Amino acid sequence: MSKTGRTLIDKLWDAHAITTREDGTSLIWIDRHLVHEGSFLAFDQVAGRGGRVAHPQLTFGVADHYVPTRERALGRGDGDFAQMLRQLEDNTRRAGIRLIGLDDPRQGIVHVVAPEQGLTLPGLTIVCGDSHTSTHGAFGAYAFGIGASEAAHVLMTQTLWQKRPKRMRVAIGGTLGVGLSAKDLALTLIARIGADGAQGHAVEYAGAGVRALSMEGRMTLCNLAIEAGARLGLIAPDEATFEFLRGRAFAPKGDAFQRAVEDWRGLRSDEDAEFDAELSFDASDVAPTVTWGVSPEHAATIDASTPDPASFADESRAEAVRDALAYMGLAPGTPLTAIRIDRVFIGSCTNARIEDLRAAAAVLAGRKSVVPGLVSPGSLVVKRQAEEEGLSQIFQDAGLEWVDSGCSMCVAMNGDSVPAGERCASTTNRNFKGRQGPGSRTHLMSPAMAAAAAVTGRLTDARDLLAGRV
Amino acid sequence: MERFTALETKAITLPQANIDTDQLIPARFLKHPRSEGYGRFLLHDLRRDASGSPRDHPIDHPTRAGAALLIARRNFGCGSSREGAVYALADFGVRCVAAPSFGDIFASNAVKNGLLPARVSEADVEALLTSQVVAGGGRVHIDLSAQTIIAGNLVVSFAIDPVWKTQLLNGWDDVDLTRAEQARIDRFRAEDASTRPWATPHE
Numbered sequence: 001m002s003k004t005g006r007t008l009i010d011k012l013w014d015a016h017a018i019t020t021r022e023d024g025t026s027l028i029w030i031d032r033h034l035v036h037e038g039s040f041l042a043f044d045q046v047a048g049r050g051g052r053v054a055h056p057q058l059t060f061g062v063a064d065h066y067v068p069t070r071e072r073a074l075g076r077g078d079g080d081f082a083q084m085l086r087q088l089e090d091n092t093r094r095a096g097i098r099l100i101g102l103d104d105p106r107q108g109i110v111h112v113v114a115p116e117q118g119l120t121l122p123g124l125t126i127v128c129g130d131s132h133t134s135t136h137g138a139f140g141a142y143a144f145g146i147g148a149s150e151a152a153h154v155l156m157t158q159t160l161w162q163k164r165p166k167r168m169r170v171a172i173g174g175t176l177g178v179g180l181s182a183k184d185l186a187l188t189l190i191a192r193i194g195a196d197g198a199q200g201h202a203v204e205y206a207g208a209g210v211r212a213l214s215m216e217g218r219m220t221l222c223n224l225a226i227e228a229g230a231r232l233g234l235i236a237p238d239e240a241t242f243e244f245l246r247g248r249a250f251a252p253k254g255d256a257f258q259r260a261v262e263d264w265r266g267l268r269s270d271e272d273a274e275f276d277a278e279l280s281f282d283a284s285d286v287a288p289t290v291t292w293g294v295s296p297e298h299a300a301t302i303d304a305s306t307p308d309p310a311s312f313a314d315e316s317r318a319e320a321v322r323d324a325l326a327y328m329g330l331a332p333g334t335p336l337t338a339i340r341i342d343r344v345f346i347g348s349c350t351n352a353r354i355e356d357l358r359a360a361a362a363v364l365a366g367r368k369s370v371v372p373g374l375v376s377p378g379s380l381v382v383k384r385q386a387e388e389e390g391l392s393q394i395f396q397d398a399g400l401e402w403v404d405s406g407c408s409m410c411v412a413m414n415g416d417s418v419p420a421g422e423r424c425a426s427t428t429n430r431n432f433k434g435r436q437g438p439g440s441r442t443h444l445m446s447p448a449m450a451a452a453a454a455v456t457g458r459l460t461d462a463r464d465l466l467a468g469r470v
Numbered sequence: 471m472e473r474f475t476a477l478e479t480k481a482i483t484l485p486q487a488n489i490d491t492d493q494l495i496p497a498r499f500l501k502h503p504r505s506e507g508y509g510r511f512l513l514h515d516l517r518r519d520a521s522g523s524p525r526d527h528p529i530d531h532p533t534r535a536g537a538a539l540l541i542a543r544r545n546f547g548c549g550s551s552r553e554g555a556v557y558a559l560a561d562f563g564v565r566c567v568a569a570p571s572f573g574d575i576f577a578s579n580a581v582k583n584g585l586l587p588a589r590v591s592e593a594d595v596e597a598l599l600t601s602q603v604v605a606g607g608g609r610v611h612i613d614l615s616a617q618t619i620i621a622g623n624l625v626v627s628f629a630i631d632p633v634w635k636t637q638l639l640n641g642w643d644d645v646d647l648t649r650a651e652q653a654r655i656d657r658f659r660a661e662d663a664s665t666r667p668w669a670t671p672h673e
Contacts, residue, residue, distance in 0.1 A: 015666070018658040019651055023633045027651055029658060031669050038500060041553060049645065057671065066501075084501060124669060131551040131575055147553035147579035149644075157648045159655060163633060195488055196545040196571050229548065231574050252668045260668035295488045295548075316543060316596070320487050411550075413497045420520060432492040432549060434515050 005270025008236050009167045009202045012142040012267070016125050018159060028162050032119060033059040033154045034110050034128035035097070037066045037084040042129060042151035043091040051156040053095035058158060060119055061092040061099035062110040066414050067406035069376050074415070075102045081414060095155075108379020108405040111135040111349035115219065116381055118248025122237040122264040127154055132349050132429065134225045137234030138218035139241055140267045142202075144232040165231045166276040168201040169269070172209030174284035178470055179463040181359060182217035183351060183427070183446035185209070186224035187289040191299040193279065198230035201277060204269060205235050209283035215244040216355035223350045227296040227429055236268040288461050290336060291431045291444040293324030298431070299444070300336060302461045308332035327433055328441050329421070336459050339443070342422040344373035344400070344454040345436070346447055348410035351427035352378035354385050356447040360427075361391040363451035363465050364398045370457040373400040374416060376408040400454065412437045425453035472584035473641035477565055477612045479538040481604045481621070482529045489542055490549035491576060495558040497550075508554060509561035529562075533607035538565040539619075541598050545569075547576025547587075556583045566612050568619060568628060570595055581634045584641070586614060588628035597624055614639060 006014070017026040035042070039061075046053065053059065066084040068074040075085050085102055092099040100106050100113055107113070111132055114120045122140035127133060129151045136143035150160055176185065190197070203225050205218075213221065218235050225233025242261050245251045252260045287301040298321075300307075306325060309332060312318035325332060330339065346352065346360050357377060375395045377383040383405055386392050392402045409416040410428040412435070418424045420439025427450050428435075431442040443459060452462035499511040517527040524530060529537075540559070546569035547555060556579045559567070566586040577587040590598065598604055603622040611620040614635060619626045636642070648655075663670065 019654050023636070025633050027648065027655070029655075029662065032671075038552070041504060044503060051645070060671075080501060119671060121668065123666065129551055129553075131549065133551075145551040145575055147551055147556070147575060147582065149553060149579065149582035153644050153648065156645060157655070159648055159651075161644055161647065163631065194545075195548055196573075199545075199571055199574060229545065229573065250671045250673060252672050256668060256672065263666070263668065295490075297488075316485070316487065316592075319485075320543075323486065411497050413500070430490070430492065430549060432490045434496055435492050438496065438515050438520060 005273040007167050007269040007273040007275060008140065008204055008234065008267055009165070012123065012125070013164055015123070016142070025161050025163050028125060028160050030127055030154050030158050030160060031058065031124040032126045034114060034126065035059060035061045035092070035151070036064050036110055036130065037088045039129050039151055040087050040091060041148035042155060045148065045152035046155050053097065053155045055158045056096040059097045059155065060114070061088055061097050061101070062113050063088055063101045063107060064109045065407045065411065067102055067107070068414055069403040069406050069408045069416055070401070072102070072404055105380055108381065109349045109352065109407055111223065112353060112378030112382065115139065116248070116379055118245055118251030121245065121251060122241060122267050127160065131226045132223050134230065134232045135219050135223040135349055137222040137225065137232050138215060140234060140237035140264065142232065142234065145226065165202040166200050168198055168203045168277040168279065169275040170203055170205050171207040171278070171280040172205060172283050173207050173280065174209050174282040175212045176209070176283045176286060179448055179466045180286055180288060181446045181448065182213055182220035184286050184289045185283060186221050187291065187296065187299040187444065188286050190224065190228045190296045191289065193228055195227060195295050195297040196229040198225065198228040201230055203230045203233045205233060210235055211238065214355055215240055216353040219353065220350055224429060237264050288446070288449055288463065290449060290459055292328065292330065292336060294327055294431055294433050296431060296444060298324055302336055302459060304336055306330050306332055306334045306336070337461070339459045340423070340457055341371055341425045341443065341453050341459065343371050343418065343424050344369065344450050345409040345424055345426045345428065346450050347374065347376035347408050348428040349378065350429040351447050352376060352382065354382050356427065357382070357386045357391050360447040360451040361394040362469055363448050363455065363462055365394050367398055367455045369398045369400050369454035371454060373454050374403060374409055375400050376403050377405050379405050398454065409436055411435065418442070425450045425459065471582065471641045471643055474565065474584055474586050474614050474638040476614065477538055478609050479612070480534055480536065480607055481539040481541055481610050482534050482537045483599050483604060484540060484542040485599050487543040488545045488548055491547055491552050491555035491573070492549055494547065494555035495552065500552060500554050504557055507561045508557035509563070512558035512562045536563060538563055539610055539612060540564050540567045541595060541604065542567065542569045543595060544571045544592065546572050548573035551575040553579045556580050556585055560585055568595065568598065581637060584638065586630070586638060588619065588630060590619070590626055590628045594626040598626060
């Protein structure tokens with residue numbers, strides 16, 4: 001029998017497959033299940049079947065989607081948000097699930113909190129009723145978003161029936177230029193392969209361009225795997241991963257940590273492993289990238305202009321571009337740097353970690369924002385660190401609101417939203433119609449680019465404002 | 471889970487790519503318990519203006535009343551994992567979406583709720599969209615066993631993961647299938663705890 005090596009994706013799969021049916025579907029063991037306010041639909045299903053939570057010690061609750069960021073008191077009382085938070089508290093308490101709730105100093109966005117607390121580790125299967133669960137793949141975890149029915153199944157059995165995904169490797173050579181970030185890298189990739197370019201695939205990001213990224217950058221890259229349609233994104237763990245995790249609250253300690261690191265070093269694709277699809281590009285070719293339309297694939301470099309529908313041979317593509325430009329209130333052929341914005345949002349599971357806030361602050365230091373804006377750190381831990389580093393002062397001096405942590409204006413479920421017709425420079429992950437509020441218009445970009453847009457009031461190459469600063 | 475075998479129905483067309491789950495159901499409606507019904511939230515902001523008045527969206531047209539097939543362009547249901555997007559379609563009465571491609575999580579959620587995500591080639595979707603039968607509000611036949619959609623003289627085949635096909639045809643419930651594997655799960659768990667001691671949360 002010929003021996004071909006295994007990919008990291010296969011190694012993780014094989015380690016968790018309890019049994020495989022004749023039709024190729026495997027029952028997969030789930031190491032960590034993360035729940036939030038929206039998980040009530042799953043708890044309702046469990047209750048409806050008279051079931052119970054099988055392994056409450058492997059499930060963790062985090063309050064993030066509905067938490068008020070400006071007035072925490074709204075999280076208590078009789079309002080809608082308070083009710084959603086109470087529901088999460090009741091469901092987790094009844095099942096014996098630990099909760100990092102509204103009043104917990106560790107609270108934040110689930111995909112920021114879990115790595116921060118060492119709940120995310122290499123080699124784990126991690127699921128959550130949220131598509132951006134792919135974020136945790138940055139640590140070499142097999143992490144993916146699930147729906148309420150699947151979440152109910154995990155609550156009741158700690159397993160999921162899954163089909164082995166196709167495997168794609170995205171090899172990124174070179175290193176990013178000054179003022180650029182993983183966000184630019186990810187948007188460049190999505191623009192190239194499309195919002196469904198990785199559908200049906202698990203993606204391994206590899207190469208020197210990935211190794212050079214910090215853990216924060218890797219999380220941004222894996223977070224956005226879903227916006228290319230991937231089932232999940234992941235990166236083989238290395239010394240940077242182990243250093244990040246050492247001493248984290250729920251990570252193994254002492255000898256147990258060393259033992260774990262020894263195992264984790266084996267979590268890499270074999271030299272001769274074969275992938276179903278391979279793609280490569282050079283990070284040094286990446287330029288600051290922003291979106292102009294209503295899908296993350298509607299992205300272009302900052303020196304470009306909005307496309308002209310007339311230039312598309314395919315009528316359905318032309319129609320999509322026409323529709324996107326109409327929704328965004330933009331004419332074909334508009335230089336992106338001529339697009340004026342109404343507000344800025346720096347936050348979300350994509351870009352609200354400490355490194356993101358530092359990048360935004362580097363642009364904003366000593367400057368004023370000419371538009372209103374909100375900065376919501378990814379967690380209260382990040383918030384305290386940013387305050388200690390003086391970053392919050394920079395944001396406030398620039399005239400931006402510095403608020404508490406949550407999903408906030410990325411998904412507009414907690415009262416933070418972009419008014420209809422307004423245009424927002426946003427560090428988030430989705431520029432879908434109405435995503436930031438009914439009628440809102442979103443331009444996705446990196447924290448540095450959002451900060452630059454705040455300073456000039458239009459889409460701007462952040463590198464122009466960083467000269468002499470970084 | 472409701473079975474899906476064959477269906478004779480009118481069709482609704484949404485000739486757009488990338489219809490994301492935020493459009494299928496805006497986030498602000500996700501607070502509601504399923505028991506209240508999600509049909510009125512389907513494509514809410516496309517069907518209604520800011521004051522809540524109907525915009526005369528094609529899916530609300532009287533000639534489409536009771537339609538159980540929705541035809542759309544590529545990457546249908548991309549984005550958020552919210553199962554509410556499937557609830558909204560199902561509670562509105564949609565039993566099958568025909569499109570060239572689907573968001574992975576959406577498709578998985580759809581099958582769990584007895585809704586068929588039928589993968590049709592781009593050319594065939596265009597043919598369906600322009601079919602006289604579909605445009606005229608005529609009846610279309612969907613057959614899961616044969617994997618075909620028939621609109622008048624137009625016969626289009628669709629792809630579906632064979633596992634999902636079997637599941638839809640039989641109305642199988644995942645939890646029941648899993649419970650039958652309990653002994654295997656327990657064995658795996660016991661062995662795994664010794665080979666991967668670091669996988670358990672430490673404090």
